[in-house]
Amino acid sequence: MLYSLITLFLTAIIYLIPLLIWLPFKLSRLQKICLYLIIFCNLCLISFFTGNIGVLLLLFTTGTYLALINPQRIQNIVLLILDYLFNVLWDNILTTLIWIFWHIDVASLQENHYYFLALIGFTIISDYFICKFLLHVFNQIYQRLNIIKLPTGTVFLICLQLILTLLLFVINIAEGQQVGYSPKVIYFNTFIFCAYFFISLWAVIRAIQIYKKEAEMQMKQESFQTLQQYTAQVESLYNSLRSFKHDYSNILLTLYEYIDTRDMDGLSSYFIQNILPLTKQLEPQNYHITRLANLHIVELKSMITAKIIYAQEMGIDVSIEIDQPIEQINTDIIDLVRMLGIFLDNAIEAALETDAPKLSFVIIKDEKETVFFITNSFIDYHLQLASLSQAGTSTKGSSRGIGLYNVAQIISHHDNLFLDTRTQEHTFMQILHIYA
Template identity: 40%
Template sequence: MEYFIGTLLTTIFIYISLINLICLKFDKKELLAVILLTQLIGLPFYIKLRFLSIIPINIIAMIFLYKKYRNVIISIIVPLASTLISVLGDYILSYIKIYVLKINPDPGYLGSYMYTVSVVSDFLIIFMISKLIGRLINRKVKIFSIDFKIKFGFLIVMSFLLTLIIFYANIILGNDNGFSNEVIELNGLLFFVYFTLLMSIMYILVMIITKELKIKNRQSQFESLQEYTIKLEALYMDMRTFRHDYINILSSMGGYIESKDIDGLSVFFNNNIMPLSKGIESNNFRIGLLKNIKLPEVKGIMSSKIISAQELGIDVFIDIMEPIEKINMDIIDLCRSLGILIDNAIEAALNCRQPSLKIAFINKNNSVLISIINSYSEDLPPIYKIFQKGFSTKGENRGLGLSNLKKIIENHNNVILDTFIEDDEFIQNIEISLT
């Protein structure tokens, strides 16, 4: 029973720290199944040598995170950091017992009052440390959205792994030779300083990578706005040309009217006026409707995608009747989501004889609804399949867009994605609550 409880507590402490570090919600049944599996595999290691139980616990946690988020570096770092936090929490508790409460750091026998207090205290310390670190790291960007370069990722993983080996080698040696209060105090101080330094370096790296990501995003938005501006300038020149010529066009019609040549007027109208009206109603002029989007980042990505669709010969319809001044979603995640949805809509529409793309922004009472509608071919795969990672009708090494979109949506509790087919159109609605 003692071994079972020991393995279970070690697993729970590490997973509590892990959950707080990544600041993401897990399915309770899925998490419970992983913990039970960890308990089953980790128990024999704990019986042999209790410190060895962290090996299967960490490996299972790494596999679990990788299967869920597909980020190798973060999937390795987070369990190692969680284990280090658990070790640090245990030493902090021992230090408090010895130098603040002046009591024996031994938690006592299983089931005793002191054992229960020690477990609860350990849990609270680990929870608070991991929660604080998690909030600091995830304050500006979700940790699983960080893309470490290979060399940086390797250095961080090796630093965490080496730190963990040093910590546990020290603990095992001390356990064999007996811990004195002085040794516990010295180890606790060294562990705390080393851990703080390691977390500080990790935090600085995350901030640097986040800053680089924002700079790249701003550059992309700037390029999109430049493209939007160029298109508007071309539209303005077209309007000036038309304004300059329309009096002459009307005057040319006057001759037919005076001579009452209705047949000639009809031919002239069909051959000259109708093509001109179609040009005025073309997609190039519809982009002006983006004026109602008051968010420059969103306007930039929308204009860029719409211009691309127009150049590919897709009939684009835009419906933004009211000013869109606020959308309650991280702007980078919002732009990524719109980019993925419109790119997929364009790709699907191109397979049709009459490709079309419709985009609408609608203000509702407590939310903003963004609807992206496209024509599609008859061989469209089932909707449940298109959100699976790696699924694509275009071959290998594709199909990441919609699976990434699903992850983005899952990170926002106020965002709902609804996908369905209606009247021979593929419709994707994103509704973003204002609260």
């Protein structure tokens, strides 16, 4: 009995290690102890009462606890299922290798307490390093795929795939327990598990790649449409200036007669009634669009143009300043478009809540860095700035607040990005530094 409890105590550590490494949030000491006790108690039930079918109860209780301590429930449950699948896969691989090299089957190994405890100890150590390596590989793949938020349909299919894989593993293991773990059964299980695991992994990565291509294509179409809108605005402004230039000499001639006769009252009246209304033909807000001429990155320029035009149409006082030509920025343009789009959307929403809505967009570039300043008028709801990057933090309701969380996720995958968020009186500032 004591030996069985020791093996279960060590086995619970095997299940705990991947979760501690893969979960994107840190657990407190008390949370780690509670999570360990849940796993240990379930392993005792599996060992003494329910058999391998009790794995479903293990996953349910552990998943429920993770859902209670962190709001990212789907993500945590997916990682929990991956934890179990990984441990089953690695256990079968180790068992197969032991049989191939030492011709020792599982039953014989379990009878020798020292060898079996040594195997568990080796599994714990190897689990730690393999999980660290897999986390590094995942981060590299995640960064290359450049995906922050998958559509709901894709997430559902991935979850369904994982659940089907889990059921396959549990049923296979339960049946294997009934017929006995002979070398042939172990070989078969290892082959099936590995093949299914890697095929599923390939299918998921392929689905994400297809989604990424579709997202990039949609972004290019949107960029083209907003660029056309930008071109139309510039052409409209140019035509207004051209018309005004054409009439400029005639306007001066009409003033000459009043000046020549020293008729100041007539001049004043003529100016107010005829000349002053002409200035309204040159809509002042259109001048802001021309200040984007120094921005030569098409994807960025088109997105910013669309946001600025929308802000002007909503009655926001917009100012733009780009002091020198911007040809290239040392970061992924798609990520930059996403971040600035989120900043501008938030700035427009916040500015519209104020009595005198204002928005400012400034780019400053030198040899060491490029800095984006997005400032806007806002109503201070006294939210902690540090909490704005957490999912669900918003003044717009419980279903909002994902934008700045996505920004934080993007920045975490780039070493040369730094975001400085500030407030000053009734002004909210997002300052994004991109180092060369």
